[in-house]
Amino acid sequence: MSEFSGLYAIWNREFKVYLRERSRIVSAVISPLLWLFVFGVGLGSAVNVGNLNYQTYIYPGIIVMTMIFSSIFYGANVVWDKRLDFLKEVLVAPIRRSTAFFGKVLGGVTDGIIQASIIIVLAPLLGVSYALNFVLVYVFLFVLLVGLVSIGLIIGSWMESPEGFSMLGSFVTFPLFFLSGALFPIGNLPAWLSAITFVNPVTYGVDAIRGLMLGTYHFGLLVDFVVLVIFALVVVVIGTLSFRRMKL
Amino acid sequence: MSTPPIVDVQNLRKDYGEFTAVGGVNFSIEEGEVFGLLGPNGAGKTTTLHMLATLLRPTSGTAKVNGYDILDQPGKVRKSIGMVFQEPSSDDLLTGYENLRMHGLLYGVPTDSREKRIREVLELVDLTDRKDDLVKRYSGGMRRRLEIARGLMHNPKVLFLDEPTLGLDPQTREHIWKYVERLVVEQKISIILTTHYMDEADRLCDRIAIVDRGKIVVHDSPESLKHALGGDIIRLQISNPRLEVIKALPFVKKVEVHDATVSLTVEDASSHLQEILGMIGKVDGVELRPPSLNDVFLHYTGRVYREAEAEGGFWQRIMTAEARR
Numbered sequence: 001m002s003e004f005s006g007l008y009a010i011w012n013r014e015f016k017v018y019l020r021e022r023s024r025i026v027s028a029v030i031s032p033l034l035w036l037f038v039f040g041v042g043l044g045s046a047v048n049v050g051n052l053n054y055q056t057y058i059y060p061g062i063i064v065m066t067m068i069f070s071s072i073f074y075g076a077n078v079v080w081d082k083r084l085d086f087l088k089e090v091l092v093a094p095i096r097r098s099t100a101f102f103g104k105v106l107g108g109v110t111d112g113i114i115q116a117s118i119i120i121v122l123a124p125l126l127g128v129s130y131a132l133n134f135v136l137v138y139v140f141l142f143v144l145l146v147g148l149v150s151i152g153l154i155i156g157s158w159m160e161s162p163e164g165f166s167m168l169g170s171f172v173t174f175p176l177f178f179l180s181g182a183l184f185p186i187g188n189l190p191a192w193l194s195a196i197t198f199v200n201p202v203t204y205g206v207d208a209i210r211g212l213m214l215g216t217y218h219f220g221l222l223v224d225f226v227v228l229v230i231f232a233l234v235v236v237v238i239g240t241l242s243f244r245r246m247k248l
Numbered sequence: 249m250s251t252p253p254i255v256d257v258q259n260l261r262k263d264y265g266e267f268t269a270v271g272g273v274n275f276s277i278e279e280g281e282v283f284g285l286l287g288p289n290g291a292g293k294t295t296t297l298h299m300l301a302t303l304l305r306p307t308s309g310t311a312k313v314n315g316y317d318i319l320d321q322p323g324k325v326r327k328s329i330g331m332v333f334q335e336p337s338s339d340d341l342l343t344g345y346e347n348l349r350m351h352g353l354l355y356g357v358p359t360d361s362r363e364k365r366i367r368e369v370l371e372l373v374d375l376t377d378r379k380d381d382l383v384k385r386y387s388g389g390m391r392r393r394l395e396i397a398r399g400l401m402h403n404p405k406v407l408f409l410d411e412p413t414l415g416l417d418p419q420t421r422e423h424i425w426k427y428v429e430r431l432v433v434e435q436k437i438s439i440i441l442t443t444h445y446m447d448e449a450d451r452l453c454d455r456i457a458i459v460d461r462g463k464i465v466v467h468d469s470p471e472s473l474k475h476a477l478g479g480d481i482i483r484l485q486i487s488n489p490r491l492e493v494i495k496a497l498p499f500v501k502k503v504e505v506h507d508a509t510v511s512l513t514v515e516d517a518s519s520h521l522q523e524i525l526g527m528i529g530k531v532d533g534v535e536l537r538p539p540s541l542n543d544v545f546l547h548y549t550g551r552v553y554r555e556a557e558a559e560g561g562f563w564q565r566i567m568t569a570e571a572r573r
Binding site for chain 1: 298301302303304323326327331333335336337338339340341342346350351353354355356398
């Protein structure tokens with residue numbers, strides 16, 4: 001019972017802090033809309049992606065991009081918790097380290113879901129239209145977010161300084177995004193590039209969300225789901241171990 | 249009378265490779281007692297405290313806290329103690345109330361008693377009217393008080409205070425001391441505190457262990473420690489002391505020379521002062537005072553005590569926090 005209330009305590013704290021940092025929410029929403037507008041319209045005038053408007057085509061990819069950036073950089077909170085010594089309060093409490101980890105995962109997933117929802121609501125204003133398959137979209141977003149947030153937390157548990165975190169964080173986020181098919185179809189890439197996109201778990205997230213919203217798949221929902229669940233499980237295990245190793 | 253000690257430390261040791269941070273310490277704390285680990289920075293006080301709080305695994309030795317073994321029953325040990333860290337460890341983007349509530353949840357304090365306990369501890373540290381302010385609007389002293397209150401939230405048997413007034417101004421320190429004295433009376437709790445301030449140890453502690461380089465050199469009540477030196481201190485400013493003559497006097501317990509200053513530990517010093525001055529000839533200055541813990545430290549370690557500032561003090565930490573995001 002105490003583990004459960006501990007989990008709630010940590011989630012609740014992350015959520016409150018998130019709501020109090022408005023600038024973070026605003027920038028997390030503005031930048032994807034900018035991407036969608038500038039990149040979508042600009043590049044869209046030169047690129048042809050079948051019968052879909054390019055802006056509409058990259059829209060699910062932009063949602064996933066927002067998830068990648070906000071989830072990975074959410075892990076910086078762990079570094080700040082170390083810096084502020086707040087982490088000590090959590091580590092000396094009579095709860096398991098895995099509880100602390102899962103509380104933080106849920107906090108990050110909540111942030112991501114809120115951001116995704118804002119973009120989903122605002123998109124029609126930019127002329128993007130999509131199918132309304134919300135339940136499945138959110139199921140996939142959830143699994144993807146669990147995996148991405150865990151990666152952020154793992155990096156956070158390793159790093160001591162915010163500077164070190166942003167270096168490693170950027171190093172991880174950019175390939176995850178650019179090599180995911182968020183901005184281009186992965187069907188006719190050169191073999192080496194297509195091999196890289198196939199091992200990137202985010203590719204399957206983009207494929208599922210794009211499929212659910214626009215009806216065009218590369219792998220199909222089942223493959224996407226299985227790969228994402230395995231990805232999430234693996235990083236959750238690594239994350240739990242990393243938290244257990246973390247020292248004061 | 250024979251209640252078991254609330255903290256019982258046996259040969260506790262922590263090595264980091266070649267370096268020994270804590271070299272096998274033994275002590276015990278009775279229920280209701282305020283026990284102090286006093287020593288310079290780097291003496292191993294915080295390391296000892298962290299081992300007792302199960303945050304750090306000892307290299308060898310063990311301890312019992314509230315009857316639970318720190319190696320075998322860390323969960324029960326954690327529930328038995330309230331920890332107030334050296335650095336501010338509350339979340340400054342939460343309010344005082346929210347920090348306390350979160351602590352209650354982490355420690356599994358039942359919902360019905362939680363709100364009542366939050367009111368009690370806020371009352372105890374006089375923060376009731378500021379409970380809904382974000383912690384970043386708190387002063388250093390308020391923050392320290394909040395963290396003491398937080399440490400008490402789950403009704404622990406022992407409160408751990410790691411350098412409770414480090415980096416606070418004299419007036420705020422005085423305040424914190426008053427709160428600590430108050431909670432000893434009102435909460436009937438045992439306290440173990442570390443400090444490198446002599447006056448703090450002297451004022452708050454029933455018993456003190458003087459720690460130097462990972463070892464406890466002596467432990468007793470502050471009064472007994474001072475009394476054991478055998479008299480008061482006479483300090484003489486003198487350029488050419490006739491040491492042999494003074495040393496021969498039966499009531500002079502100890503003679504120490506630092507440059508042009510001679511420190512004498514003298515039994516019944518006030519009645520013998522005239523005699524000493526008569527024998528020693530012309531002096532440039534005289535000071536007579538009761539012994540302090542500084543003298544005790546000097547006596548047992550052979551070194552002059554310096555209350556050097558710790559690195560990364562309280563304010564520096566708060567400045568770091570302000571730079572957040």
